[in-house]
Each structure stands twice: as structure tokens, then as C-alpha cells.
Amino acid sequence: MGFGYTLMTEQAGPRDLVANASAAEAAGFDFEVMSDHYSPWLASQGHAPYAWSVLGAVTQATDRVELMTYVTCPTRRYHPAVVAQKAATVQLLSGGRFTLGLGAGENLNEHVIGPGWPPVNVRHEMLAEALTIIGQLFDGDYVNYQGRHFQVDSAKLWDLPERRVPIATAVSGPQSVALAAPRSDAMIAVAPDDDLVTAWDRLSTETGQRKIGQLPICWDTDRDAAVRRAHEQFRWFAGGWKVNSELPGTQAFADATQFVTPADVAANIPCGPDIDGIVSAVAEFGKAGFTDVALAQIGGGAQRDFFAFAERELFPELRAARS
Numbered sequence: 001m002g003f004g005y006t007l008m009t010e011q012a013g014p015r016d017l018v019a020n021a022s023a024a025e026a027a028g029f030d031f032e033v034m035s036d037h038y039s040p041w042l043a044s045q046g047h048a049p050y051a052w053s054v055l056g057a058v059t060q061a062t063d064r065v066e067l068m069t070y071v072t073c074p075t076r077r078y079h080p081a082v083v084a085q086k087a088a089t090v091q092l093l094s095g096g097r098f099t100l101g102l103g104a105g106e107n108l109n110e111h112v113i114g115p116g117w118p119p120v121n122v123r124h125e126m127l128a129e130a131l132t133i134i135g136q137l138f139d140g141d142y143v144n145y146q147g148r149h150f151q152v153d154s155a156k157l158w159d160l161p162e163r164r165v166p167i168a169t170a171v172s173g174p175q176s177v178a179l180a181a182p183r184s185d186a187m188i189a190v191a192p193d194d195d196l197v198t199a200w201d202r203l204s205t206e207t208g209q210r211k212i213g214q215l216p217i218c219w220d221t222d223r224d225a226a227v228r229r230a231h232e233q234f235r236w237f238a239g240g241w242k243v244n245s246e247l248p249g250t251q252a253f254a255d256a257t258q259f260v261t262p263a264d265v266a267a268n269i270p271c272g273p274d275i276d277g278i279v280s281a282v283a284e285f286g287k288a289g290f291t292d293v294a295l296a297q298i299g300g301g302a303q304r305d306f307f308a309f310a311e312r313e314l315f316p317e318l319r320a321a322r323s
Contacts, residue, residue, distance in 0.1 A: 001286055001322050002030040004294030006214060010040035011233060011300035014049040020303050021058040025065045027307040028315055033070035033294045038077065038109040041236040043250045052086050059093040067098045070294065071170045071188060073105025077113055080130035081155045084137040091161040101188055103170035106245045124179050125149060131183040138164055168212060171196055172241045178203060186210035197289035211290040215281055216269050218298040219306050223272025229299045230269050231262040238264060275317050283321060
């Protein structure tokens, strides 16, 4: 299993994200994923720089780690033809280390352009068209496309990498798996659900595709401080995907989670100095058939000590459990 680090654009500014990317590579992480948000989930997180500018800088501040968006919505803020161009450019800058992570998006980030947030079935239709367009552009020829939601007029990517950009698509249930598996190179999911893995393998065009999960943690030498920080910044996680994709802004997330307690958060997110809790939670992804897990360390100012902990204490335990 590969172990990744999450560059959360919701909790750090662009310069800190680039510095964290370099430090995470030095600490021994295998890959790094970056959220692509216009807004934080909660005002207490306090950040939302433009992910693609940061990614460009990260390609030059790192040498080894794989990079990935986790995830980009290619249907509202960005036209899929523009997403394809950005992904090809980042692949060139990174020397072939980039995977394009895509998903159907959240109202939180996409409503900013208007004129409203479509229902989930329409969002899935849009994502399917976007995947088709991006794939055709990665083929390197001129693309003309007329769909229900998107039009492409004589588009071509003039700077294509030698290594085609892999596409990983986020799924949460049977409908999204049926849409994404035949059109993608890897699966993304945030819950260790073996049903998703089984369905993906049945519908994907190639065997042995990666399944990339994400695990929020809040490491700190002081468990009480970790629980407080996780509750302050990450209680939005309790809503679940169907709720989280619909809420329009930070106040809505604050209102929706006003009755989530610190104990509720601590019951679902490993908090404090306990390595066993993290190792056990990662193992659940492995049991479900995931090949990779990206850790999301909660708290923008709590990264440097976490990197030292990961390198000296956490990785030996994770690798021992993996073997």
C-alpha cells in the first residue's frame, strides 16, 4: 500500500502548501494529493488558494512524489477542455508524476459561477461528458464535441506529455461507479467500502487499477488539543457525501454541524499521539481492497511536527503492518 499526504487548500495558504509538499516528500510520503476548492468547508479553516497555481509550484519544489488533484470538478468552474490543458501542463512540469483526480463536485465550490447547482443525476451526466472530452483531448487530435451539456469546437492540446495523464475518478455508490469505472484509470473514495472496490473491478476496462482512499487524522502530542482542533476544523466531515455535496457555503456547514460534539469527531477521526488508531484505520482501507491511502493531517499550523512523527514513528508501523 502507498501512503500519501493531503495538501488541504482549505487550511493553508499557497506558500505554506508548497513548503509542506517539499517537507512531506522529505519525510517519506509516496504521493501527495491536493484539494481543489474555491471555499473552505468551515470559516475556521480560513484558506482557499487556487490549486492549479500551487500545483505548478509544487512540481518544482518536489522531485519524487506522485501528485494528484483530489478532486477537481470538470463541469462548472472549469470547462473540461481547460481541465485537460491544465492536467497535461502539470504532467509536463512534474516529469510524469501527475494523476488527474476528478469528481462530480460540491455546491460549496461550484455555485460561485451561477446559475445554480444541478441535481445529482445531471451532475453525473456532465461528468460523463467531461471524461469523454478530456480523454479525447489526451489522444492528441483535434476534438469537436456536441453533447447535452458541453460543446468543444476544434480543440487540440499542443503540449502533450509522453506519459498520458492517468485519470482517477471519485465514487460514492453504484451510480457513480457505473459512470466512472469504464472511463477511468483509478478509483477514488473516502470510505473503506469493499462494495465500491468489487463493483469497480467488475466494470473497469483494465485489471489491477489503483484504489485511492483518504483518511483524516489529527495527530498531536496532546490528545485533548487534537480533539478540539479536529472538531473546530473538520466536523463538516460528519455530514456524509450526499449532504456535503449540496450545502452552499461555510455558514451552511456550520449550521448543519452545530450539534456534532468533539466526542463525535473523536469517535470517527484518529486524534492525538496514538499510532495504533491511525494504523488500524489505514488497515480498514487495505482490507477493503484499496491500494493507496492519503492521510489528511488536520490543522494548518500542525504539519512540521507531524512530518517528523510520520518519518520516525508512523511509517515504520504502517510498513510493518503492510508487510
